[in-house]
Amino acid sequence: MRAALAVEDQLFRAIAVLRVVVLAYAVVGNLVRGVGDFDHPAAGYVLLAVMVGWTGLTTWAYADAVRRGVALLVADLAVALALLVATPVVKSPDFDASVPGFWVMAALLAWAVRFRWVGGLVAGVVLGAVDILLRDAPDGTDVGNLFLLLLGGPVVGYMCGSLQQMATERDLAERAAAAAAERARLARVVHDGVLQVLALVQRRGGELGGQGADLARLAGEQESALRSLIRAQDSVRTDGAEGAVDVAAALGRLGLRPGVDVAVPGGAVELPADVASELLAVVTACLDNVERHVGEGAPAWVLLESFGDRVEVSVRDEGPGIPEGRLAAAESEGRLGVSQSIRGRIEDLGGEARLTSASYGTEWELVVPR
Template sequence: MSDAAPRWRLWTRPDLAVEDRMFRALAVLRVVVLVNAVALNVYRADNFRHPVAGIFCVVVMIAWTAYAVWAYAEPLRRTAWLLVADLGVAAGLILLSPLVKGETLRATIPGFWVMGAMLAWAIHWHARGGLAAAVVVAAADLSIRQDLTQGNYGNVFLLVVGGPIVGFMAGSLSRMEDQRDAALRQAVAGEERARLARAVHDGVLQVLSLVQRRGTELERLSPEFAELGRLAGEQETALRSLIRQQDRRGDPGEADLAAALEEMTRGHSVPVTLSTPGVPVALPGDVAAELTAAVRACLDNVATHVGADAPAWVLLDDTGGTVVVSVRDEGPGIPADRLAVAEEEGRLGVAQSIVARLRELGGDADLDSGPHGTEWELRVPRPPTLGS
């Protein structure tokens, strides 16, 4: 995607709520360990061979803590670059400690302050991230030691064990939030289906059945009554079929998203170039249906705003944990304020047909639009019981 184009990140993943809460707790911890580190460095000021450099390192810790608390507060800013820089600052201050304090140092300048970066990796990248950050911090600490004492070994052991454990807990909480959200959506959808079925059965279906029956009885008066009865019968059949389809979605089974997209794009008015993996992309039936409907809505927008003959490209990618569908065209793009204005005016086509569908699936949508064209990137997490 082009970095110069206006972009809207539509964060809808339920596990982000867990991550947000954990990063808020980490912000408090960062301040606590910073106060501890500053107090210890002031208390041990006579240990500094280069006091000015020591003051500079303490100022860097204070400034970076303030920046990190601000940066991690917003999901959009939690990029890989931020986490790598966070870990780099922590490891760098450890490596600078013997130059500032002398080779016979007993304690590094940052001390426990480095746990902030390690825990950020654990929260964001779970067990693997926690282990990787812990290994980097531990390696930096061991590299400046002349001797491996019992105290140094204990610190390294706690880092290497604590990072993955915190990461595992963060991942478990995120998965639990996803499962709770999915169960809640399924329960709400089931209740709504039952309510609509009762309303339709008690009202619309009975009226259509009555019209069909009376139209047949009044055929001798006018052929138009017979035609009205026939149309009512067709609509009753179609509506009953739709209700049965909705009921089946309560027990979706599995569906091949690649095949569903191929069938949908083959019949769409827009000429579509579809690229899918060479193997089936299995998803729960309702997830595949909703994601296919969201892609169809994207293509409908191409037909409406770019032209029925405008080419479009659909790319399906299965990363194992996430299924990503990209829909791209070469139209004039969407003005930066069009979506906001449309939503204020009550025209919720994009919000409901694309964004709301992804929200209900626990996924998110990324829109990149400009003079180069428009690209939707739709992502849904793969349920842990499916795929790899």
């Protein structure tokens, strides 16, 4: 709510400036056109003095939200109305310009800012109606002024409401971001401590053997799980670019699989969400294939490289390689092998999948345009 109040404060400061400007215009106008020619010149000077005094008083009064009560706003509007009503008596019944003139605008805007569009409408109707009713024969300009009053009040009121809402939302978002940053900082400290212990358990446990080795294995699994989660957490976006996914983080999570080592560039590598999820699915399929043909927990390496126009992913294992002719055989039997499916899916993304297989292992190289 403080943000909304700050917006209101600022708008009232603007109104205060405006009030002085329209006051100067009204006073100078009345003096130039000749207060001396009024039916009651002395009363005319009194009215101008009232405007000057009221301008000073409201500038002070509106400056603090505590004083911006209904009473002050009603009084503000009442003074404006009183000046309008006094005009035919003080000036002459067939007056052209009212004594306060545009000065009444300040009261209208105060209502609009304080009570939003409803306030703007109410003040506009009251001021406009009184102004028209006082005149014997309203001309086109008078009707035009009425129209502007009725239009201006609600519009300013509505915009003030929107501004306050936006400021409030921005305030909330800023506080949420600050809280998230602090949480992330604390989490890093916690994570580092936990990782230290897990790494130590893993190392010492492995040297003890037996049950210690089991503990070491568990600690190792947890360590890599936590590491991947931290990497994923770092990639959670707060700047709201929708539809873009960090494939570096997504592929990094594949490092959770036993035996899998993932290397990525520093920072985020963003791809459209659908491309990223398809690429991730294909890399996962490659790793599944390694597991099936080389063995569970068999070492495999994933490398992501980011170029201006494309990303390249390599998935490598050190298995025995794909036996000569096996792929062709699968194809001739009408089976769509895993490799065909991998190729097809990458080609659907507009990219290219290359397979090299030899006695020292198998490697998929996937190139996807961005």
